[in-house]
Amino acid sequence: MNIPNHLAVFGATSEIAWETCKHFAEQGAHLYLCARKEDDLQRLADDLLTRGARSVAFCPFDATEEKSIDLACSKILNEFPRCDGLYIAHGFLPPNEDNAIDLNIYRTTMQINYFSVVQILEKFIPHFIKLKYGKIAVISSVAGERGKKRNAAYSAAKAALTTFLSGLRQKTKNTNIQVITLKPGTVITPMTANLPQNFLFTRAEKAGRLIYDSFKKKNENVYIPGFWRYIMLITRIIPEKIFKHLNL
Amino acid sequence: MQDATNYESWGRFPKVTHNRCFFPRNPDETSHFLQSNNASFLPRGAGRSYGDVCLNAGAYLISSQHQNKFKSFDNESGILRCESGVTISDIIQSFLPLGWFPPIVPGTKFVTIGGAIANDIHGKNHHRYGNFSRCVEKLALLRSDGEITVCDRNQNSDVFYATIGGLGLTGFILWAEIKLRKLVSPRIVSESIVMHNIDDFWQISQDANENYEYTVAWIDTTRRTKNMGRGIFYRGNHEEVKKDALLKTSLHHRSVSVPFNMPEILLNFRSIQLFNEFFLLKESHHESRRTINYNSFFFPLDSVHHWNRMYGKRGLIQWQCVIPHSNQHKALNQILNTICNSKVGSFLTVLKEFGEIKSEGLLSFPMQGTTLALDFPNTGRTVQQLCTQLHELVLRFGGRIYPAKDALMSAEHFQQFYPNFSKFKEFIDPKFSSSFYRRITQL
Numbered sequence A: 001m002n003i004p005n006h007l008a009v010f011g012a013t014s015e016i017a018w019e020t021c022k023h024f025a026e027q028g029a030h031l032y033l034c035a036r037k038e039d040d041l042q043r044l045a046d047d048l049l050t051r052g053a054r055s056v057a058f059c060p061f062d063a064t065e066e067k068s069i070d071l072a073c074s075k076i077l078n079e080f081p082r083c084d085g086l087y088i089a090h091g092f093l094p095p096n097e098d099n100a101i102d103l104n105i106y107r108t109t110m111q112i113n114y115f116s117v118v119q120i121l122e123k124f125i126p127h128f129i130k131l132k133y134g135k136i137a138v139i140s141s142v143a144g145e146r147g148k149k150r151n152a153a154y155s156a157a158k159a160a161l162t163t164f165l166s167g168l169r170q171k172t173k174n175t176n177i178q179v180i181t182l183k184p185g186t187v188i189t190p191m192t193a194n195l196p197q198n199f200l201f202t203r204a205e206k207a208g209r210l211i212y213d214s215f216k217k218k219n220e221n222v223y224i225p226g227f228w229r230y231i232m233l234i235t236r237i238i239p240e241k242i243f244k245h246l247n248l
Numbered sequence B: 001m002q003d004a005t006n007y008e009s010w011g012r013f014p015k016v017t018h019n020r021c022f023f024p025r026n027p028d029e030t031s032h033f034l035q036s037n038n039a040s041f042l043p044r045g046a047g048r049s050y051g052d053v054c055l056n057a058g059a060y061l062i063s064s065q066h067q068n069k070f071k072s073f074d075n076e077s078g079i080l081r082c083e084s085g086v087t088i089s090d091i092i093q094s095f096l097p098l099g100w101f102p103p104i105v106p107g108t109k110f111v112t113i114g115g116a117i118a119n120d121i122h123g124k125n126h127h128r129y130g131n132f133s134r135c136v137e138k139l140a141l142l143r144s145d146g147e148i149t150v151c152d153r154n155q156n157s158d159v160f161y162a163t164i165g166g167l168g169l170t171g172f173i174l175w176a177e178i179k180l181r182k183l184v185s186p187r188i189v190s191e192s193i194v195m196h197n198i199d200d201f202w203q204i205s206q207d208a209n210e211n212y213e214y215t216v217a218w219i220d221t222t223r224r225t226k227n228m229g230r231g232i233f234y235r236g237n238h239e240e241v242k243k244d245a246l247l248k249t250s251l252h253h254r255s256v257s258v259p260f261n262m263p264e265i266l267l268n269f270r271s272i273q274l275f276n277e278f279f280l281l282k283e284s285h286h287e288s289r290r291t292i293n294y295n296s297f298f299f300p301l302d303s304v305h306h307w308n309r310m311y312g313k314r315g316l317i318q319w320q321c322v323i324p325h326s327n328q329h330k331a332l333n334q335i336l337n338t339i340c341n342s343k344v345g346s347f348l349t350v351l352k353e354f355g356e357i358k359s360e361g362l363l364s365f366p367m368q369g370t371t372l373a374l375d376f377p378n379t380g381r382t383v384q385q386l387c388t389q390l391h392e393l394v395l396r397f398g399g400r401i402y403p404a405k406d407a408l409m410s411a412e413h414f415q416q417f418y419p420n421f422s423k424f425k426e427f428i429d430p431k432f433s434s435s436f437y438r439r440i441t442q443l
């Protein structure tokens, strides 16, 4: 399968997404970008055009609003009929949780990281089926593999996302659609600017490049960078009895 | 979180604590932060300045890190419009494959365009191209009241000349237009010549400046009398043979990192003498004429990340002066003698003649003459005393000190080195300040 030449990007303003899009731009791809703020999208479009993108269009969308997601999807499918790739990168990491559970934050986290993605995919799958081709890459997270006290809401939402994507992969197995679940470890971006950094952090530039590369490959379950596969292997086999005492 | 004390300058001296560093993601956020906070602000680029021009103790830094987008590029004129957080490295990565290169580059490619403008930096081709501002066509400045001024040599030119070399004090540069130059090959034809003493330097430099675009010398400051100023002179030109394929493939540069601070015990005069001896030996054994990749020619230090940790916890003190043409011989002799007598060794000492192209910024550093840059391990009082002594000499010979590499010059000295400072003061944004600024205004 070839690398998409008409890529639609949700959460295009995310640092990781931009770093990925640079590579698409350098290859002369056509891009359609979505994020919340029009001004930011304009800056991004100028940047990617300067880097060699054949064309860049954009439209605003807010992942907390169903209507806005619908509108954006319809607009893209209308104006970008040759779209052969979809890259979903938006995400929301709530501030560190304390002991009390704020249901509203849980709902928002779930809406942005999970429901909005389901809604977008629901719109795009029929398009790709009609096209008889499509590459879908969604950024989930290693956090979705095991819950931790500081980000239980985020982990739960990313777990739902990862699980949904593996279900979707089965559903589309007889089509020419590839569903790639991207699981970054920790990446230096505005999202993690307030967390203590350690040696496991990856630069966004590298994460973006690895994601671009995974558009070229067959692997559908990708850790960014690859060593997180082993860290998560170990993390997953620690018995819950012990895990609950760990201060991670 | 990068804790607020973590924002150091490249020399890691002085050590200060900041209140906070903001990381606005776009111009709106930048303007919002500036308007909704009261303590003073200082724009922050990549933190590659050595002294305290990029520090603002007890107050705020406002980083350009996330404002690193390109805005447009004109393939005819080579004019790139980009945000201020774009680095020289970003530009090379994207435009060298198309055959374009920044006409002026410093000794590291990790500096931002905002930083390059605010210090009006210079490169090894000063005698041909002048300062960095010579390739700046236009810029947009955001002030703390939210106003954005677009300026160039015709429009709002007074703001333009204050902001180039303006040390981050006139406002936050949002974007700038940089005129790139055409290249046909990413390689430099470089030659090295052994110099036995400072007299050799004067001779070789004069000849080289006529025929070579890049000239610079490395000298050993631990030797006196007839060996004083011995070292290696490097001169080079861009390779003129068309190498299209190489333009695209020469970007990758292998690098290593210094993982921790070196123990200070390794930083004494004797070890520095040995280092210099070794360096001279190694360099004089090279073939004298080589064709090398631009990275090895311009940015040799970039292959070692965090090399500043080699100078131990206390950091290093960089010192760079320029002496006007008419006094350069006498002044350099005295300066080199003073340094050698002090027994404070410098690892990498660089000597270069600046050309006659005039500096444009009110506070730009370069002037026609000779510039000398030294780096001393920060061994405390002795280094500081030496620097004060050197400042006196520089003043006596009509020269000046480079703010981007200074942590020690006094307010009296600064104001004598930079007589335009009183004119510059009008352009300072009332909410902007820096550790450097407070030091050089405390009379």
Ligand SMILES: Cc1cc2nc3c(=O)[nH]c(=O)nc-3n(C[C@H](O)[C@H](O)[C@H](O)COP(=O)(O)OP(=O)(O)OC[C@H]3O[C@@H](n4cnc5c(N)ncnc54)[C@H](O)[C@@H]3O)c2cc1C
Residues within 6 Å of the ligand: B010, B042, B043, B044, B045, B046, B047, B048, B049, B050, B053, B054, B064, B084, B085, B105, B106, B107, B108, B110, B111, B112, B113, B114, B115, B116, B117, B118, B119, B120, B121, B122, B123, B124, B166, B167, B168, B169, B171, B172, B173, B174, B301, B404
């Ligand atoms: C290895 C090495 C080699 C070097 N070689 C040279 C050389 O050959 N020639 C030379 O001239 N210099 C040289 N330097 C110094 C360096 O080029 C300058 O200090 C440069 O200004 C650093 O840029 P920066 O992006 O790191 O900015 P910083 O150090 O973070 O900031 C420098 C100044 O720019 C201001 N600033 C930054 N961004 C903005 C903005 N957006 N708007 C307004 N003001 C802003 C800051 O307030 C500060 O005053 C070298 C430094 C190193 C570490």
Ligand SMILES: NC(=O)c1ccc[n+]([C@@H]2O[C@H](COP(=O)([O-])OP(=O)(O)OC[C@H]3O[C@@H](n4cnc5c(N)ncnc54)[C@H](OP(=O)(O)O)[C@@H]3O)[C@@H](O)[C@H]2O)c1
Residues within 6 Å of the ligand: A011, A012, A013, A014, A015, A016, A017, A035, A036, A037, A040, A061, A062, A063, A064, A089, A090, A091, A092, A093, A112, A139, A140, A141, A142, A183, A184, A185, A186, A187, A188, A189, A190, A191, A192
């Ligand atoms: N950084 C890490 O360590 C890490 C690790 C694992 C996974 N991830 C995932 O990687 C993805 C990219 O994140 P990043 O690290 O690059 O962070 P980032 O730069 O902060 O990007 C976050 C993105 O999410 C978008 N977003 C947030 N809320 C939104 C909303 N309500 N509607 C629409 N868009 C919204 C933002 O768009 P606006 O510009 O409109 O605000 C922005 O594009 C996310 O899915 C994140 O969960 C990150």
